[in-house]
Amino acid sequence: MTDFSIQYGGHVSRARGDGRPVVALESTIVSHGLPRPDNLRVAREIEQTVRDNGAVPATIGMIGGRLTVGLDDAQIEHLAGADGVAKLSVRDLALAAATGADGATTVAATSAVAAAAGIGVFATGGLGGVHREANTTFDESADLTALSHTPIVVVCAGVKSILDVGATLERLETLGVAVAGYGTHRFPGFFVTDGGFDVDWRLDTPEQVAAAVAARADHGVSSGALVLGHPLPADEQLDPELHDRTLAEGLALLAREGITGKAVTPFLLAHFHDSTEGRSLAVNVRIILRNAALAARIAAAAAPAPS
Ligand code: PSU
Ligand code: MN
Helix, strand or coil: CCCCCCEECHHHHHHHHHCCCEEEECCHHHHHHCCCCHHHHHHHHHHHHHHHCCCEEEEEEEECCEEEECCCHHHHHHHHHCCCCEEECHHHHHHHHHCCCCEEECHHHHHHHHHHCCCCEEECCCECCEECCHHHHCCECHHHHHHHCCCCEEEECEECCCECHHHHHHHHHHCCCEEEEECCCEEEECCEEEEEEECCEEECCHHHHHHHHHHHHHHCCCCCCEEEECCCCHHHCCCHHHHHHHHHHHHHHHHHHCCCHHHHHHHHHHHHHHHCCCHHHHHHHHHHHHHHHHHHHHHHHHCCCCC
16 A cells, blocks of 8 residues: 555554554544533543544644644644644645645545545544535535545444534435444434434444445445444433524524634534533533444454454
């Protein structure tokens, strides 16, 4: 495999050399999705959760123009605390490299870089997708198009509930992205357990997910990612009534303040975190940690047995 000019953290190089399971993690959650100072604590907890579940964490991001798979603790701390960290989708990577930028990778960029690095499993909170009112704004996350041609398993709690979930599922179908529920036929709704839609496929164990990954490779028929919807248990979700109220306020504020483009998702997440007295933050953290644990178990199930 050619490694192009991706930098690898020492822990990830060693794991790759030994054939140990690796889980990719994104950095936009840390820089743009969670408020300071919780973001740094959570970034560390996510990595520890991956380790506790038998895999090596590879947080992906850009430091001074260097695209890095497996940021070290100081680099993660830098992205969590520095001002002016760019939110990088796939299209931004080369521009950020050329200008020596610091940047955090979204689901789109993290998946693309992870796949280029030979990492097959990625954990996040919720995917980007089709925004409400996308029929006039055309705001659809590049997460969807990136996943249409990136062979990776994305463990997530569905798409963020701030989006149009039904339209996003339609686009995932059009784009050839596989979707399955983990232990359920319902597609999760991020902060809430049930996103309101059925999915055709259900996978129940890490081994079954690994079997789907293996079958994809065996068939040699190219397709996109597998989105694995891993819902929060109902007793851990954000109260759906509080959720709906907060979302309605957030959408109204968004319109009033004229926020558009890549600022929309961070703005709405910050609105939730500010106006639910920390409840949405606690739920968001639970989502990510549960997904990190499951992703590690999938990566371990998919890794070749140690010789
Ligand atoms: N999931 C979270 N928090 C986040 C995101 C996902 O729990 O902050 C980020 C991801 O990086 C995702 C991005 O790719 O939001 C989507 O942004 P946009 O809608 O602008 O494409
Ligand atoms: Mn967008």
